Amino acid sequence: MRMSKLFSQTLRESPSDAEITSHILLERAGFIRQLAAGIYTAMPLAKRSLTKIENIMRDEINAIGGQEMSMPVVQPAEIWKRTGRWYKVGPEMGRLKDRNGRDMALAMTHEEAVSDIVKNEIHSYRQLPVLIYHIQTKWRDDPRPRAGLIRVREFTMKDSYSLDRDWEGLDEQYRAHYQAYFDIFHRCDLPVISVKSDVGMMGGTMAHEYMYITPSGEDTLLLCDKCGYSANRQIAVFQKESGPEEEALPLDKVATPEMKTIAALSEFLGVPESKTAKAVFMMATVLEDEEEVEKLVFAIVRGDMDLNETKLTNAIKAKELRPAEEAEIVAVGAVPGYASPIGLDGILVVVDDLIPQSPNLAAGANEEGYHYINVNYGRDYKASVVADIVAARDGDACLGCGASLRAVRGIEVGNIFKLGTWYSEAVGCTYQDEDGEEKPVVMGSYGIGSGRLLASIVEEYNDEYGMILPISVAPYQVYIVAIAGKGEKGAEAMAAAEQLYTDLQEAGVEVLFDDRDESPGVKFNDADLIGIPIRLTVGPRSLKDGGVEFKRRDQKEREIVPLEEVVAKVKELIATLKAEIAERIVPMPFEE
RNA sequence: CGGGGUGUAGCGCAGAGGGUAGCGCGCCGCGUUUGGGACGCGGAGGUCGGCGGUUCAAGUCCGCCCACCCCGACCA
Incomplete structure (x- = not known):
C-alpha cells in the first residue's frame, strides 16, 4: 500500500475528546473514526x-x-x-x-x-x-x-x-x-x-x-502472588479475622445525635469501626411462588467492610438488585442512619458471616438519634440468610494460603x-x-x-511517539520511508525505494510505502505513530552510506543494509519477531 | 439516571463588556526545499450544535432541546 493512496490521514494533534492512550493513538494514526458515542468506523489500517x-x-x-x-x-x-x-x-x-x-x-x-x-x-x-x-x-x-x-x-x-x-x-x-x-x-x-x-x-x-x-x-481483581488465587472482586473470597472473644454484654441504648455514618459513630463512641454494624438497604427482585417481586433487603456487614452487591445478589438468588430509596426504607419501619434489625419484622435480613462471630457491636436503634451498643447476633436478632456478602480489599488475607491479596x-x-x-x-x-x-x-x-x-x-505497546504494534497484529510488517529530493540523487533514491517496494511485495512481505511528497520529518513521525514493526529508510544519504537504513520500531538502533540484502534481512527479522511471539504460547495451568 | 464539562472551518483553539468571525495545523494552485512534523506567494473552506426569545442589531444575553466527553450508578 502506498501512503499517497491510503484513505485515512494521521492527525498531528489528539482529538479533544480522547483521553486514554489507545484512544488517542488509534484516532491520531487514522485507525478509527467516531460516528457517535460508542460507535466507531474501523478505517483501513484498523481493519x-x-x-x-x-x-x-x-x-x-x-x-x-x-x-x-x-x-x-x-x-x-x-x-x-x-x-x-x-x-x-x-x-x-x-x-x-x-x-x-x-x-x-x-x-x-x-x-x-x-x-x-x-x-x-x-x-x-x-x-x-x-x-x-x-x-x-x-x-x-x-x-x-x-x-x-x-x-x-x-x-x-x-x-x-x-x-x-x-x-x-x-x-x-x-x-x-x-x-x-x-x-x-x-x-x-x-x-x-x-x-x-x-x-x-x-x-x-x-x-x-x-x-x-x-x-x-x-x-x-484480587490476586494472590503466593498461591496464584485470582478472582474478580465481584466474587473474590478472603479470610475474615474475627476479633478477640468477648463475653456478650447487656444490650444498651445510647443517645448518638447526628451520628448517621459509621465513621461519625465510631468516633463518637470511641470504638473502632470493626465494632460497629453497618446497615445497607437494597431492593431485590426475587422469585416468590413463580412470581417476580421486589423486596427490601436489609444487609448487615461489619462497619469496617463494604457490601459486595454481586455476593449479596447470589446469596439471595436475586434477579436484580438496586439501592433502596429512603421512602422504601421508611416504609418498613426502619430509620435511615439509625437502622437496626432489632424489632423489625417481616423483612429479609442478610448478615455477613463475620457478624455472628463479632460480639458487642454498635448498631442503630431504629430511633432518630439513638444507637444500641453491645448488639449480639443470635441473642438480639436473627437473619434470614447468613452468607459472605462483603467485598475483598487490597491487603486482605488469601483464603487458601493466608498471604496478602493484591x-x-x-x-x-x-x-x-x-x-x-x-x-x-x-x-x-x-x-x-x-x-x-x-x-x-x-x-x-x-x-x-x-x-x-x-x-x-x-x-500495552506504545511510547511517546506512537504505537509499537506486535508483528502479528500490525496492519503492515514494513514501513518504507522514501526520502527523495530533486536532482539525480533524489531520483535515484526514489527509484531504489520503488524497487524495494516491489521486491518486498514479491517476497510476500506486507509493505506500507511512504511515497508521499512530504518532508522526511512527517514521514518518520507517521511511521512511528502507526507503529509498523520494521522501518526501512531509503534516501540519498542511506544510499551513500551503502544501502537502506533498517530500524525496528521497538528499538533505537539503526543499521545500513546493502540493497541486495534487504529482502532477506527483512524476512529474517519477520521470522525472528514471529518466533519471539511463538515463545509466549505456553500451556497455562487450569484450576477447578 | 445523578454530578461536572464542552459544542465556533477537516483537526486543535481564540473571540471580557452585543455591532455580522479570527489564529495555528491541514486542504487546493504555483515555485523553492528533502534525514525527525520545511519555506514563499496566491486561494478555498464557517446556517458559530438546534429551536425559540430579548434587541435596531446575538457566536456573545435569556429559555428550552440536542450531541459529545469525564466521574458515579450501570455493564448477559
Whole structure:
C-alpha cells in the first residue's frame, strides 16, 4: 500500500475528546473514526489489524474443532421472549419493528440464535459434541460508553458455543477454550491473566474472565502472588479475622445525635469501626411462588467492610438488585442512619458471616438519634440468610494460603462460561441419547471482542511517539520511508525505494510505502505513530552510506543494509519477531 | 439516571463588556526545499450544535432541546 493512496490521514494533534492512550493513538494514526458515542468506523489500517486478530481467533478455535458460521444481527423478538431476556434485559437491548410491525431485536449476544438453530438441527447424541462459532456484530446500548474502543455500544465479537451430551463433555470443551484463549492473547502478544468470575443468573457453574491488567481497567481483581488465587472482586473470597472473644454484654441504648455514618459513630463512641454494624438497604427482585417481586433487603456487614452487591445478589438468588430509596426504607419501619434489625419484622435480613462471630457491636436503634451498643447476633436478632456478602480489599488475607491479596485493575478482554442447560431447557434444545431418552444439550459460551483486544494491545505497546504494534497484529510488517529530493540523487533514491517496494511485495512481505511528497520529518513521525514493526529508510544519504537504513520500531538502533540484502534481512527479522511471539504460547495451568 | 464539562472551518483553539468571525495545523494552485512534523506567494473552506426569545442589531444575553466527553450508578 502506498501512503499517497491510503484513505485515512494521521492527525498531528489528539482529538479533544480522547483521553486514554489507545484512544488517542488509534484516532491520531487514522485507525478509527467516531460516528457517535460508542460507535466507531474501523478505517483501513484498523481493519487490517482486526482481520489479523480475527484470523488468529479462527486459527485457534478451528484447532479445537470449531466450525465457523454466521448468525444474524437482526432477530425476531420471539426467540428472546422464549428465553425471557426480551423482558429481562431492558434498554441495553436494541429493539425495532419491521415493516409489518413485528418486534425485532438487535443481537447483544447469540445464545438465543444458537439455541434456535440447535433446537432444529440437533436430534441425536451422535451429533454431539460440537463446537460452533462466528465473528459478528453485537449491539449493546451501554449507558456509558467510554475510552475509545475499550467500551463501545456496537462491536465485533468472536463468540463460540459448545454443545455437549453431558457435563463431562462441557468440561472438556471448556478446558480447550481455556487454553485456546490464552493462545489467542499470547499470539497477539497481550499479557493476560485468567480470573474466576461471577456466573450470574444463568445457572452456570463456572466462568473465567481474561484480564489485561492496566490501571485504566474497569474491573477490580484480587490476586494472590503466593498461591496464584485470582478472582474478580465481584466474587473474590478472603479470610475474615474475627476479633478477640468477648463475653456478650447487656444490650444498651445510647443517645448518638447526628451520628448517621459509621465513621461519625465510631468516633463518637470511641470504638473502632470493626465494632460497629453497618446497615445497607437494597431492593431485590426475587422469585416468590413463580412470581417476580421486589423486596427490601436489609444487609448487615461489619462497619469496617463494604457490601459486595454481586455476593449479596447470589446469596439471595436475586434477579436484580438496586439501592433502596429512603421512602422504601421508611416504609418498613426502619430509620435511615439509625437502622437496626432489632424489632423489625417481616423483612429479609442478610448478615455477613463475620457478624455472628463479632460480639458487642454498635448498631442503630431504629430511633432518630439513638444507637444500641453491645448488639449480639443470635441473642438480639436473627437473619434470614447468613452468607459472605462483603467485598475483598487490597491487603486482605488469601483464603487458601493466608498471604496478602493484591488488588489491581483490569480490562476484560474475553470470557468463558459454562452455561449448562439453562438455555437448552428454556428453548427445548434436546437430543436423544443412546437409551432413547430426551436430554437437554449442555452448553458453554465463549467470547472475545476484537476491537477491545486491539485497544488493549495499543494500551500495552506504545511510547511517546506512537504505537509499537506486535508483528502479528500490525496492519503492515514494513514501513518504507522514501526520502527523495530533486536532482539525480533524489531520483535515484526514489527509484531504489520503488524497487524495494516491489521486491518486498514479491517476497510476500506486507509493505506500507511512504511515497508521499512530504518532508522526511512527517514521514518518520507517521511511521512511528502507526507503529509498523520494521522501518526501512531509503534516501540519498542511506544510499551513500551503502544501502537502506533498517530500524525496528521497538528499538533505537539503526543499521545500513546493502540493497541486495534487504529482502532477506527483512524476512529474517519477520521470522525472528514471529518466533519471539511463538515463545509466549505456553500451556497455562487450569484450576477447578 | 445523578454530578461536572464542552459544542465556533477537516483537526486543535481564540473571540471580557452585543455591532455580522479570527489564529495555528491541514486542504487546493504555483515555485523553492528533502534525514525527525520545511519555506514563499496566491486561494478555498464557517446556517458559530438546534429551536425559540430579548434587541435596531446575538457566536456573545435569556429559555428550552440536542450531541459529545469525564466521574458515579450501570455493564448477559
